[in-house]
Amino acid sequence: MRLAIGTRKGLWLATRDGRGWALSQPLQDMAEFASVAWMPRPGAPPRLLAGARSWFWGPAVRSSEDGGLTWTEPEAGSIAFPADTGAALERVWTLEPDPFDPDVVWAGAEPHALWRSADGGVTFTLVRGLWDHPHRAHWMGGAGGPALHNVHRRADGWTFVAMTGAGVYRSPDGAASWEPANRGISADFLPDSDPEYGQCVHRIAIDSADPHRLYAQNHGGVFRSDDSGDHWHDISTGLPESAFGFVVLAHPTRGDSLWVIPIRAETMFPADGRLRAWFSADAGATWQEQGDGLPDGFFAVVLRDAAHVVPYGNDAALAFGTRNGLVFASLDGGASFEEVARGLPDVLSLRIWPE
Amino acid sequence: MSVRVVLPRALAEYADGCRDVTIDVAPGAPLSEVLHELAAAYPALGRRIVDETGAVRRFVNVYVGTDECRLLEGMATPVPEGAVVSVIGSIAGGAAGHGGGEVAWSLQESPGRRSRRGCDR
Numbered sequence: 001m002r003l004a005i006g007t008r009k010g011l012w013l014a015t016r017d018g019r020g021w022a023l024s025q026p027l028q029d030m031a032e033f034a035s036v037a038w039m040p041r042p043g044a045p046p047r048l049l050a051g052a053r054s055w056f057w058g059p060a061v062r063s064s065e066d067g068g069l070t071w072t073e074p075e076a077g078s079i080a081f082p083a084d085t086g087a088a089l090e091r092v093w094t095l096e097p098d099p100f101d102p103d104v105v106w107a108g109a110e111p112h113a114l115w116r117s118a119d120g121g122v123t124f125t126l127v128r129g130l131w132d133h134p135h136r137a138h139w140m141g142g143a144g145g146p147a148l149h150n151v152h153r154r155a156d157g158w159t160f161v162a163m164t165g166a167g168v169y170r171s172p173d174g175a176a177s178w179e180p181a182n183r184g185i186s187a188d189f190l191p192d193s194d195p196e197y198g199q200c201v202h203r204i205a206i207d208s209a210d211p212h213r214l215y216a217q218n219h220g221g222v223f224r225s226d227d228s229g230d231h232w233h234d235i236s237t238g239l240p241e242s243a244f245g246f247v248v249l250a251h252p253t254r255g256d257s258l259w260v261i262p263i264r265a266e267t268m269f270p271a272d273g274r275l276r277a278w279f280s281a282d283a284g285a286t287w288q289e290q291g292d293g294l295p296d297g298f299f300a301v302v303l304r305d306a307a308h309v310v311p312y313g314n315d316a317a318l319a320f321g322t323r324n325g326l327v328f329a330s331l332d333g334g335a336s337f338e339e340v341a342r343g344l345p346d347v348l349s350l351r352i353w354p355e
Numbered sequence: 356m357s358v359r360v361v362l363p364r365a366l367a368e369y370a371d372g373c374r375d376v377t378i379d380v381a382p383g384a385p386l387s388e389v390l391h392e393l394a395a396a397y398p399a400l401g402r403r404i405v406d407e408t409g410a411v412r413r414f415v416n417v418y419v420g421t422d423e424c425r426l427l428e429g430m431a432t433p434v435p436e437g438a439v440v441s442v443i444g445s446i447a448g449g450a451a452g453h454g455g456g457e458v459a460w461s462l463q464e465s466p467g468r469r470s471r472r473g474c475d476r
Contacts, residue, residue, distance in 0.1 A: 056414045056444040057366070057403035076398045080407040088406035 001312075003319055003340060004048060004068070005327060006033025006305075006349035011050055013068050014327065014340045021329070021340045027068045028052065035305060037095035038353040039105060039121055046353055049105065049121045051092030059089050061107065063121055079107060079115055079124040085131065087111055093149040094305050094349075095121065100153060108148035112139050112163050116175065129176045130161070130169065135197055140165030142200055142219075149304055150203050154211050160204060160229065167199030168216065170229050181229030185218050202246045203304045209255020213283065217248035217304075222260055224284050235284025240264070240271040246304040249318060251333070252311045256283040259290075259309070259318065259334060261302045269299045275322070277334050293328065293337030300324035305349040312354055321347025356382045358389050358434055361441045362400070369400035371471060380434070386419055387430035389440055395469040404442055414445045 003014040010026035011033045028050065035051030048068050053059040061078040062071045081087040090110040098104035105121035108114060113131055115124035130148075139146060142164040150162035159171040160181070167182040180197035187199045200219035207213035216223040216232065221243045223232040236243035244265035251257035259277050263270050270276060275298035276291040300323040307320035315333035325344035328337045329352075357377045367374045378392045387409070394401020404415055409430065411417050417424045418441040424432050434440060 054403075056412065058406060058412055073399075077402050080402070083407070086408060088408045088410065 001317065001329075001331075001355070002038075002067070002353040003327065003329065004036040004038065004050075004349075004351045004353070005321055005341065005344065005347060006036045006050065007321075007325070007345040007347050008032050009345040011036065011052075011068070012341065012344065016329070016340075021338065023341045024068070028062070028071060031055075032091075032348065034348045035092050035095045035107070036349045036351050037097055037105065037121070038351050039097045040102065041120075042102065047120060049095045051095055051107070051349075053091050059091055061092055061095070061121060061124065074123060078122060079109070081113075082126060085126070087113075089113075090145060091147070093147045094151060096151045096153075097121075098153050100155060106151040106153070106159075108151050108161065108163075110145045110147035111141075112136065112146050112148045112166060114148055114151065114161055114175065127175050129171065130178045133169075133178055135166070135180065138198065139163065140198065150201075152204060152206050154206060156211070158228065160206070160214065162201040162204045162216070165198065165200055167197050167201050168204060168214075168229055169197075181225075182232070183230065184225075184232030184234075185216060185223050186221060186234070188220050203248050205248045205250035205258060207250055207255055207283070208252055208257075213255075215248050215250060215258050215284070217245050217260055220244055220265060222248065222284060235280075238287040239278055242266065244268075245302075247302055247307040247320065249307055249309040252309055252316055254281070254316075257281050258284070261307065261320065263301050268301055273297050273299055275302075277318070277320075277330075277337075279334050290330075290334040291337075292335065293330075293339070295326075298322075298324075300326075303346075303348055306347045308350055308352045310352045310354045317352055317354060319350055319352050321350045323347065356380060356384075356436050358384075359439045360389065360393055361439060363442060363444055365444065366400055366403060366442065369403060370397050376471075382436065383433055385428075385430060386417065386424055386432045386434055386440065389434050390417070390430070392469070396471050416443045416445050417441070418443065 001016045005012040011028040013024040031052040031054045037049040039047040048064040062073040064071045094108040096106045105117040114127040117124045148163045152160045159175045169178045170181045171178045182199045185199045202217045205215045212228045214225045221236045224235045225232045240262045242265040245262045247261045249259045275294045278287045280287050302320045309318040317331050319329035321327040323346040327340040330337045362374045380388045
C-alpha cells in the first residue's frame, strides 16, 4: 500500500510493507500540492498526478509514470484558462480519475472551475457549461479561496461537484449543463439560510450501494440526500457539537456507511482536542466514534482533500493527513489507526494506492 | 534589437539551463513584447513569469534596467536598446510553500515553440 501525500511545501510517498510504514524523502520541488491522484493504468504501474503550485511561478499539473521518482509536464502547460475567460488559474484543488473511463481525469480548480482531461491527465480542457453558468457572478470564496474542490461521476453519466460559496451542482448530461442541488442544506452565514445556491459544502460522497444517495459535509452540519440532490436533510444528530468539518467519505463497498471527521466551528479544533473519525453504518441515523490510535491533545484540522478511502480486504482502508503534519491510516475500516508520518508541513491532499 | 534577459537560478531549467538569454524584438518594443517572445521560445519559462491573462505573477518582479516594471509603465514599459531585463522572485522567504525547482523532472517539448539562441554567457 502506498500513500501520496501532498503538503503545503512538498510531496511525499509513504509505503507500507510487513514492517510498517516508510516515508520517502520529499519528492518534487518545494511547491504546494493541493491535489494528488493515482490513475490506474491496465498492465502498467499507476500514473501519479500532482496539482503543484509555486508561490512564485504559478500552478501546474505534473505526472509521474514511475511512482514519483521522475515527473513531466507539457512544455506548453497542462492547464490554463482560455483567453476569453479573462481568468488565471490559481490552484488545482482536486484531481479525480474518472471511474468509468480510463483516459479521463477531472480537475477542480480555483477560481471555481471544472476541467476534463481526455489524455490521462496530461492536458485539461475547461468545462464551459459550468464556467459559463449564470450563477457564477454570485458564487463566493471562503477562507481558502473560491474553489471547486470535489468531483464525483456516476455510472449513468451524472456528474456532481461541490464548490466553496456555491454548494452542490449537478449535471445529468455528461457535464454539459449544470443546476444547483442544495435544497435543505443550510447556509447560516447568509441572510436566507435556505438558498437555492451559495452554500459552502466542503465535500460530498456517493453511497456505494445506492447511487442516488449522497452525503455532504457542509460548512455547518452533515447532510444526506436520497434523490440525487433534489432534497437534503440534516444527519448531524449524534455528532460532536456544530458538526463542522471538511471530510466525508462513503465506504467504498458497503451501503449506508460513511465517515466524517468533525471539528468545532468556533475553534477549528476537534471537540476537546480529540482527533476522531465518526462512522455511521445506517446512513447517518446513528454515529460511532472511532479513535483507536488517534491522538488526544490535537489542535488542528483535516482538510477536505487530505482524506481518502479504498476497498481493502473485506472492508476498507482509509487514511488522512492533518494540518499539523500528521498522517494516519486504518486498514480495518477505522477500527484502529496507525501513525504513518509526523513532522510534515500542512497536509493538503492524500490518496491511497492499495497495492 | 536584442534584449538580454537575466533569469533566477530556479528558472534556468526552463531555458535550457541558461540564466542569461537574448531575445530579438523590434526597436522600442515594450516589455510585453519581450516577455511574449521569451515565452514563444521557452513556453514553460514564459508561463512561470506571466499568467494566462498576460499579467506578471504576483510574486515575480520584472526589472527593466534597475526599476521594477510595476513602478514604470508595467507591460507597456519601453525597453531601450542595451537595457537588461531581470526576472527575480520577490522577497517572500517567510511565505508558506515558497521555493524553486531542484528535483528532476522534464518537459514534453512543445511542437510550435520558437527557435532558441542558447545561452549567451
